[in-house]
Amino acid sequence: MEKIYTRPKSLKKAAFHYCPGCGHSIVHRIICEVIDELNLQERVIGIPPPGCSVFAYHYFDVDMAESAHGRGAAVATGIKRAYPEAIVFTYQGDGDLAAIGTAETIHAANRGERITAIFINNAVYGMTGGQMAPTTLLEQKTTTTPYGRDIKLEGYPIKISEMLALTKGAVYIERTAANSPANIRKTKKAIRKAFQTQIDDLGFSLVEILSPCPTNWRMTPIEAWQWIDKVMTKEYPLGIIKDITGKQDAD
Amino acid sequence: MSTKGYIEIDQELCKGCEICIHFCPKHAISQSSKVNAAGYSPASFSKNDECTGCAICALVCPEVAIEVYRG
Amino acid sequence: MAKVLMTGNAAIGEAAIRAGCQCYFGYPITPQNELTEYMATHLSRRKGCSFIQAESEIAAINMVYGASLTGARTMTSSSSPGISLKQEGISYLAACELPAVIVNMSRGGPGLGSISAAQSDYFQATRGGGHGDYRTIVLAPSSVQELADFTHHAFELADKYLIPVIILGDGMLGQMMEPVEFKYEAPEELPIRSRALRGAKGRPSKIIKTFTSKPAELEEINWSLFRRYQQIKKQETTCDTFMTEDARLIVVAFGIAARIAKGAIKTARSNGLKVGMLRPITLWPFPSEKVQELAKSVKQYLVFEMNMGQMVEDVQLALGGNGEVSFYGRPGGVIPTPSEVNKVISRLYYQKGLK
Numbered sequence: 311m312e313k314i315y316t317r318p319k320s321l322k323k324a325a326f327h328y329c330p331g332c333g334h335s336i337v338h339r340i341i342c343e344v345i346d347e348l349n350l351q352e353r354v355i356g357i358p359p360p361g362c363s364v365f366a367y368h369y370f371d372v373d374m375a376e377s378a379h380g381r382g383a384a385v386a387t388g389i390k391r392a393y394p395e396a397i398v399f400t401y402q403g404d405g406d407l408a409a410i411g412t413a414e415t416i417h418a419a420n421r422g423e424r425i426t427a428i429f430i431n432n433a434v435y436g437m438t439g440g441q442m443a444p445t446t447l448l449e450q451k452t453t454t455t456p457y458g459r460d461i462k463l464e465g466y467p468i469k470i471s472e473m474l475a476l477t478k479g480a481v482y483i484e485r486t487a488a489n490s491p492a493n494i495r496k497t498k499k500a501i502r503k504a505f506q507t508q509i510d511d512l513g514f515s516l517v518e519i520l521s522p523c524p525t526n527w528r529m530t531p532i533e534a535w536q537w538i539d540k541v542m543t544k545e546y547p548l549g550i551i552k553d554i555t556g557k558q559d560a561d
Numbered sequence: 562m563s564t565k566g567y568i569e570i571d572q573e574l575c576k577g578c579e580i581c582i583h584f585c586p587k588h589a590i591s592q593s594s595k596v597n598a599a600g601y602s603p604a605s606f607s608k609n610d611e612c613t614g615c616a617i618c619a620l621v622c623p624e625v626a627i628e629v630y631r632g
Numbered sequence: 633m634a635k636v637l638m639t640g641n642a643a644i645g646e647a648a649i650r651a652g653c654q655c656y657f658g659y660p661i662t663p664q665n666e667l668t669e670y671m672a673t674h675l676s677r678r679k680g681c682s683f684i685q686a687e688s689e690i691a692a693i694n695m696v697y698g699a700s701l702t703g704a705r706t707m708t709s710s711s712s713p714g715i716s717l718k719q720e721g722i723s724y725l726a727a728c729e730l731p732a733v734i735v736n737m738s739r740g741g742p743g744l745g746s747i748s749a750a751q752s753d754y755f756q757a758t759r760g761g762g763h764g765d766y767r768t769i770v771l772a773p774s775s776v777q778e779l780a781d782f783t784h785h786a787f788e789l790a791d792k793y794l795i796p797v798i799i800l801g802d803g804m805l806g807q808m809m810e811p812v813e814f815k816y817e818a819p820e821e822l823p824i825r826s827r828a829l830r831g832a833k834g835r836p837s838k839i840i841k842t843f844t845s846k847p848a849e850l851e852e853i854n855w856s857l858f859r860r861y862q863q864i865k866k867q868e869t870t871c872d873t874f875m876t877e878d879a880r881l882i883v884v885a886f887g888i889a890a891r892i893a894k895g896a897i898k899t900a901r902s903n904g905l906k907v908g909m910l911r912p913i914t915l916w917p918f919p920s921e922k923v924q925e926l927a928k929s930v931k932q933y934l935v936f937e938m939n940m941g942q943m944v945e946d947v948q949l950a951l952g953g954n955g956e957v958s959f960y961g962r963p964g965g966v967i968p969t970p971s972e973v974n975k976v977i978s979r980l981y982y983q984k985g986l987k
Contacts, residue, residue: 311567311632315619326624330576330601335623360744376744378713380688410659410688438660441668442685453665454672454685463676464685491584491617524578531578 318342331531333521359406380411383418408470422479432523440526475552481513487520566614574626575603581618587611635811645670647783657695663803664737689714693721703828709735723762727842731790740965748965749804754942770915776810871919879908895970920950
């Protein structure tokens with residue numbers, strides 16, 4: 311028998327510190343698979359956020375630099391403008407990209423910065439203990455919406471990817487999920503296309519990945535993975551939000 | 562009956578999330594009764610003669626704890 | 633009321649509610665999330681009150697500015713990196729003479745730093761912190777009871793002097809649980825400041841601004857702010873002393889460091905060393921007069937802080953050369969132990985030939 315599945319080369323051998331069933335572990339691995347397949351390990355510079363994935367540099371065997379909370383898109387802009395040969399990606403949570411980082415994200419997209427944003431949407435602030443995120447669903451209970459998210463007090467979950475699609479500089483935006491074999495395969499395809507968009511110098515690319523957070527959703531891993539299908543995708547439907555790259559899926 | 566596939570689950574990396582158990586189309590994985598050093602009950606490959614080497618378990622495993630062989 | 637066991641963070645929230653805080657605007661950051669969450673649970677449902685988890689610390693401080701304009705008692709909280717974000721907003725609050733309470737549960741820095749307690753925001757808190765010539769009152773609690781008492785006091789001071797007040801806590805104070813007694817009940821009516829922007833009904837319209845195209849005008853605003861700061865210095869400077877009457881060496885420490893130092897001093901005393909402590913409670917205004925008074929008889933000072941040496945400069949300034957200052961500091965979120973500090977005290981005591 312031959313070994314048909316093994317750890318990607320650009321994924322360090324460290325054990326993940328993430329919770330059982332967490333989406334970060336899945337997405338880290340498939341980003342590394344894409345980096346391997348596109349032969350980018352020596353060109354990539356990644357920017358992890360403050361958050362559970364602040365330690366992403368323990369896992370990605372590529373150059374990485376920490377960013378202040380929410381400022382990933384601006385940091386990535388600085389890197390890419392100063393050193394265009396790099397393939398630059400940000401790895402950001404929902405609070406990082408769509409709350410405190412809203413301005414930086416929108417303007418990087420609007421300028422069509424040749425960067426790739428990997429947007430992990432788990433509808434909650436994980437690392438700090440489960441507070442409301444901009445993408446928290448209505449009536450969802452979090453530690454700062456203990457009575458459930460209320461339209462009058464907290465407004466609606468924000469559709470940042472749809473908003474970014476309105477900027478002319480954003481050329482490829484897709485929403486996927488990391489909660490089933492089929493969705494994980496689609497996520498990898500989307501990430502690959504996003505990186506290819508940058509390689510082809512076409513504009514700003516973003517993949518939003520609905521990601522399970524069993525701990526802060528107070529669910530078992532399987533329940534959390536299923537909640538994405540049963541509940542989250544009703545608010546955040548999967549699929550291509552914008553694609554003006556004029557290219558077929560990267561092969 | 563010769564098997565088409567075979568998996569190895571790293572018992573110390575596994576966090577007992579049971580996702581592989583849930584998605585295995587052949588129900589060839591189950592939760593072990595042992596506890597690993599981190600305090601988790603890891604998944605273990607139980608039905609050796611059913612595995613087709615589809616690698617869905619490895620695809621969904623968050624910990625990269627599963628290696629898949631196919632013959 | 634009876635004493636309850638509470639974490640520091642939660643005690644701040646309860647005290648703020650009892651002080652008539654109407655609006656809380658915050659953002660998640662370790663190690664103060666329990667305060668934000670307490671307000672989400674308890675303030676949000678009070679009549680006339682508002683809780684918002686803002687999109688960022690910058691948004692939160694500007695929401696505080698807005699609420700303060702209308703005369704409401706308002707507060708925000710964060711930890712070191714988030715407090716850095718608030719500096720522009722605090723400068724605006726000070727310039728417009730708007731009361732507000734800002735709680736900093738400090739953590740290790742600089743940068744993203746660590747989530748462990750540190751005292752490295754002393755300069756930021758006491759030197760204005762943002763741009764321009766201004767000061768804010770800075771209170772340094774060193775127990776959960778003081779977190780509660782000082783929170784209440786902060787709202788009073790802010791309203792009395794029309795100034796932002798910073799409560800400079802730290803991650804350890806915020807997370808520790810101690811018995812606390814709340815000495816005040818929440819007011820029946822939320823207190824609204826009379827000098828406020830609430831619509832020009834029955835009076836000429838008012839403008840609140842900080843910008844002027846006439847430098848001489850801004851100069852006068854600065855002088856007027858500093859006249860008030862002189863008043864605050866005279867009336868509100870507060871500190872605490874411990875066993876200084878016969879001390880040969882005085883440890884100067886604030887906040888959680890003072891708790892650690894107290895343990896060290898007790899050990900030193902049991903070994904016959906005549907050591908005492910000065911604990912500034914208002915870091916701004918700094919108790920310089922108290923230092924000068926002590927310096928009449930004590931010439932050796934050990935400043936102990938959890939940083940690279942910030943308050944030590946204020947002690948040196950206050951002494952004006954009339955005493956010798958040594959420094960012991962641990963930055964980065966490292967929490968020293970009382971026995972470690974006792975070793976430093978003892979070594980210094982003998983090195984300086986004190987009897």
